[in-house]
Amino acid sequence: MLVPLTNDPRDYAWGSTTLLAELEGREPSGRPESEVWFGDHPADPAETPDGRTLDAWLAAEGEVTGAPAHLPYLLKLLAAASPLSIQAHPSKQQAEAGFAREEAAAIARDAADRTYRDANHKPELIVALSEEFRALAGLRDLDSSRRLVRGLGAAARPLAERLEGADASLAAVIGWVLSEEAVDDVREIIGAAAAGGSDEFAAELHLVRAMDEQFPGDPGIVVALLMNLVTLRAGEGLFVPAGVLHAYLSGLGVELMAASDNVLRGGLTPKHIDVAELLTVLDATPGAQPIVRGREVGPGVVRFDVPVADFALERVRVEAGREATLAVGGASIVLATAGAVTVTGASSGTAVSLAPGAAVFVTPDETSLRVVGEGELFIAAPGTDAAPEPSDDSVLI
Known part of the structure; x- marks a missing residue:
């Protein structure tokens, strides 16, 4: 059986006003259009032609057609005009433990300070549709980050010192950046980066300037300085497993993920940031850009x-x-x-x-x-x- 699906675009502030309209060949709505969800996720299930949502359709028709009661994935169109929050997602084991802990604490599932809204992990894959799709994904290798930070001069010395040595811990560095202790230093580092210049890191410093205009003084800007800046070409994918920091920046893509709402944020957002829990799930291993190229x-x-x-x-x-x-x-x-x-x-x-x-x-x-x-x-x-x-x-x- 084939069942057509429709849904309205979500209007998160970071969404593009043009990309989804251009894809669909219609006039722009004039509002940000960030995502269209094609799935049965209860936060925004797609609709079927008879007016039922897909989750209701699966509950009623699944046994007849062999379809599951719930889909294990959520498919989206994603259109970003400005950065999403820096974030990471828990593993399945971490999600199960965190969900049980918050359920036992009687924290409402829609509470602003709730972290684990379900017991599932949330690995993600996005494939670029636009000619360019920009993102931050994973932590850059330490030698490169050291060169970038040293180039910012004396204002960035507190960060540079924490990155030095064979035993430097990126988890500890990120924990410091997001702490109250670092507020003044973070402000100085952002100022130095926004005013700085570099042949090797010109794109990263340009991004800092753009982020500082939208999120002035946000410590996530300094976290972003430690992350891989990725530019996907149309048809290239980016895979983000559990624990890997990431933030989509701009472009249009098809996104596929495990069906979950569990997000640990690390900046560029007014939403709740639980630094201690973020560090618990964080994979702080530096590495290459996690680009996935399709296999024919x-x-x-x-x-x-x-x-x-x-x-x-x-x-x-x-x-x-x-x-x-x-x-x-x-x-x-x-x-x-x-x-x-x-x-x-x-x-x-x-x-x-x-x-x-x-x-x-x-x-x-x-x-x-x-x-x-x-x-x-x-x-x-x-x-x-x-x-x-x-x-x-x-x-x-």
Whole structure:
């Protein structure tokens, strides 16, 4: 069975006023449009043609179609015009423990100071649709961060000293940056970075100046100085596992994540920041940019390999005059991002036409999809541990 899905854009302040409208070929609303959710997450479930939300539809129809009571993932379109908060997400074990602890403390699940709103982890994958998608992701290697900070001069000496030595701990440094003790030093460091110049770190210092205009004096700006600045090209992905600091900065992308609301923030936000808990979940290991480039599994079909069982993502490009027959595994969502395509379920024979920004839920009793037209779509499904191995059906014919 194929079930079309719709949802209204969310209007977070960091959202773009143009990117989603341009994708969908409509006039801008005049408001920030940040995300469109295609899933059954109770905070904003998608709607089906009969007026039911997808979570209600799954509860009523899941047993008949073999669909689960709840999807293990949430698929989104994300359009950022300015930085999201710096954040990290807990592991499954950490989420279960934190959720139980806050439940026992009788903290309301919608309370502003609640951290664990469910017992799930939240690994994320975003694939760029715009020509550039900018983000901060992971902690930069120590030698590079030391060069950057030393170049800021005497004002940044308190930070530089904490980064020195073989036993320097980035977790301890971030804890200090976010502490009350560091408020005056942080202000001086931001001022030095905003006024500074560097051939090697010109983009990072330009970002500091932009952040300081939007979040003046925010300690997250200094945390950002220690993070990898990533620029994705269209079609490239960024995978963020548990504990890794990240912040999306600008651009349009398809985002797929485990279904969870657990966020530990580290700056660039007026929302609650629990520094102690952030440091508990933080993976402070410095490393390279966590970019994921798709692996071709068939003509026009690219899979983004990530080490989680909650979700899997494929991008499919269909050429005019050809059709694609695609194997599907488990409860899937197909989202169109370019052109015009028609998707037909092999088992039901139901056909749904998709324009950019439109999506359809595919029940597990559909074994394959036939796609005709010309365009691009993304298929979200349960992860590789739960889905069948790719078959020879996943090719263009």
